[in-house]
Amino acid sequence: MSRYVEPSSVEGRVRLRDVTVVDPLDGTHTTGQDVVVEGGRITSVTATGGPVTDAHVVEGRGRFLVPAYQDMHMHALNTPEDVDGTYALMLANGVVGFRQMSGSRALLKSRREGTLPRPTGAPALRATAGDLLTPLNAGTVDGAVQAVREQHRDGADFVKAGMTTGETFLAALQEANRLGILLGGHLPADLDPREAARGGTWSIEHLGPGVTMFAAASSQEGEVRARNATRKLPPIPKVRIPGADRLATKLIKRMVVNPATSTSELEAHAYELADGSYDQRKAEELAALFVAHTTWQCPTLIRVHTQQFGDSPQHTQDPRRRYMAPGELRAWDRSSRKFARLPAVTRDALHHHWDAQLRMTRTFADAGVPMVAGTDACGAAGIIPGFALHDEFDHLAEAGIDPLTILRMTTTEPARFLGDEGASGRVLPGMPADLVLLTEDPLEDHTALRRIAGVMRAGSWWSRADLDAVLERVAADPGAR
Template sequence: MYRIADVAVVDPRDGTVTPHQDVRIADGRIAGIGATDGPDGDPTTVDGQGRFVVPGFVDMHAHPLNLADPTHELDLMLAFGVTGYRQMSGAPGRARPAVDDRTPRLLATPCSVLTPLNAGKPDTAVAEVRRQAEAGADFIKAALITPEVYLAVQAEADRLGLPVVGHLPAGIDPLAASDAGFRSIEHIGPGLGVLSGCSCHEDHRPPAASPIKAPPFPIPFADKIAERLLRRIVVNPAQLTSPAALDSIRATIDGFDEDKARELARHFAANDTWNCPTLIRIKAQQFCDDPAFAADPDLRYTTAKERKTWTAAAAAFHRKFTEAQRAVFADQFAFQLRMVKILDEEGAPLLAGTDAVGAAWVVAGTSLHDEFDLLADAGLGPVRILRAATHDAARFLRREHEAGTVDVGKEADLVLLDADPTAAVANLHTVSAVVRAGRHHDTGALSALKERATGRRG
């Protein structure tokens, strides 16, 4: 057992700060919390004076396990206070990593993402859902499927007790998807997505089209083929936006109806339909050629291969789209920020996520802090942002009894901050120590993790 002495305990549910507390850690859990006893000379005591303890941050949309060796990405996540994550793609039979107090906790994972290759028709999609359930998927992730296929997937997943999350199918009404039971919408869509239900020009929804076409007959190794295709697409999916889709986006923006947006947000709240905006991911897509991304000092944590791929993606984006078309993306992002604020104001639940690893300009670990800043740009306050990254993640995963607050009996996955996170979002960046499954990683240990990642720069 050891204690974190004289620390301020922050409750992310309401922003209450209780100063001068001792937090005792034993066997990977919080064993006790109470008024500080002051210093005692014990070398195992962690000095918390002037610091604030919060639950560990959770990245609710990440892909580190897509890599054959995700060691460095997991190191970076922990170094920046990420103690848990939801893996958003997988493969049948892929082994889950062992629980390790030196890496973030894997909280949930699917099997293969549903695409036209493995879910091109309702009957094949239903069979795939059954197969994934048998393989131990925690949820079903949809991407690039048609509304007809989605409805069949949702019905079968409901029968099997699995949530469906992911990309809203192009052409489906977001309200109808919410009513059907869609559990969490990623990237505010993606594409036009949620905004399509917030316009008086609903007839301008883009046609349902997918960059992956359904084969006329079942093919072997469809999952591996889909993974390779998705890996290329995921660098910057905005690159695939057609002129017709851009016209639809412009028409939707021009016809934006705030009353409809608020009605949709209230519907999400009533149905417990969550949104994981991944604003850093959206911004990196829709402003891919912004020189600020290429100049980001956090690129020191990436490999030469990643930087080369991302630079090429930025150049391709700049070549493909005219200045007027890039202005449509910029206007869309402004409305996506506005939509996040409306979702929050109307009580629709939100999660914090990034879409690291594989997405252009999205660096593991640091990108969650970028997400914090963009949520603040959308108008969310620091306590609300902290809650999205901690307590609300636990609530979504139905793990409130295990995590999400600094309470006795809960998992000792904690972050120590050097400034009050309830006062300003910038203070969420002041990570000076991390406790993962009870193991204390001090400032020096976190710096070593960052240095190890920097060593890959080559």
């Protein structure tokens, strides 16, 4: 059950009648279609016929049916005991699946045993990592190798590198390759992204993060790298002592609210140098390497924007904050005050870096680098679960990415990314009945993706009125995290 989402009154056999089906794979529209679902699956897609008496009917004339959205970078299950509010906001925004980017042995055990929380309308956990690689469990080469082995043993879908060095990252990557488990995440400051791609890194998050990727696209690469190497890892204990895990978790949680608040002036200078020496030819060469090695990118532009404009009223006065749990808002506000205290030169460098991030995202898209959409919601300041994916679409469009590519980044590309190509991400018989009905054409303008007339999750239908009621309940008892 859910505090926020009432069970659907339209389920079982349902016919979405006279819709225009949009196929993200080839960008085609097919008008006048009846889509029948039953048992959580699409059973048929046919030309609209005569009267229907054997199913619930959702009238869709003049509306556009697309696969429901996937958020490929989230932390919803950081608080598995309290995900109801987050899941409700996801449903209301058409988000029905996610990749959990921080896990634990307990989380993996719960998944194996089928005890993860599943309130009404809950999204699907598409993939999860185990414990984040940090100096606590991967502070040495041997530690990194052992951490990968443990996560492979425990059934993690992938390993996420969080705070590593170039040496420990590559050691973990080599062991992951040997075991056949994927590894991705954050590139350390002292690692060349080209080396990461050649080594088989699965995905790179947040365009790096930091200066690392931009150094590789700089005409003064050596100098940028030298300045960037000044970043130090947080003071996490490097030996296993009683309570160390809890201490590390607390330190990481505090830091990830907005890592930009710890940007040093030397790092700010590295941003300035990298941005001022940006070399488009080198950026295109980097993109070509990512294409050649199928090195996925999850830019999370909404995450980098909330970090780099941490005290902007756009985020600190966002009216959608009314959905968030009060404790979350207090942490966000502390972070914004800390950001405001950074030296002006540091804040200016972070602000100016935004244009370089948009330019690199566009360069990757133009080159055909494989990319998925993600938000880093749950724990990150200024990011409202569910809504944030639409913010991400806005920033991708700001970078110059076309509406069809944006739609693919949240539908067919996640399917390919997760090895589920051909089994999800399209409106075809046999595929999951996870669908969004739109009032406008998403191939004309990406903003149509937020013009939601209704959402179907696993064959259950919630109308626009139902979804608005969900939002009202969350606002009345804020619980998203």
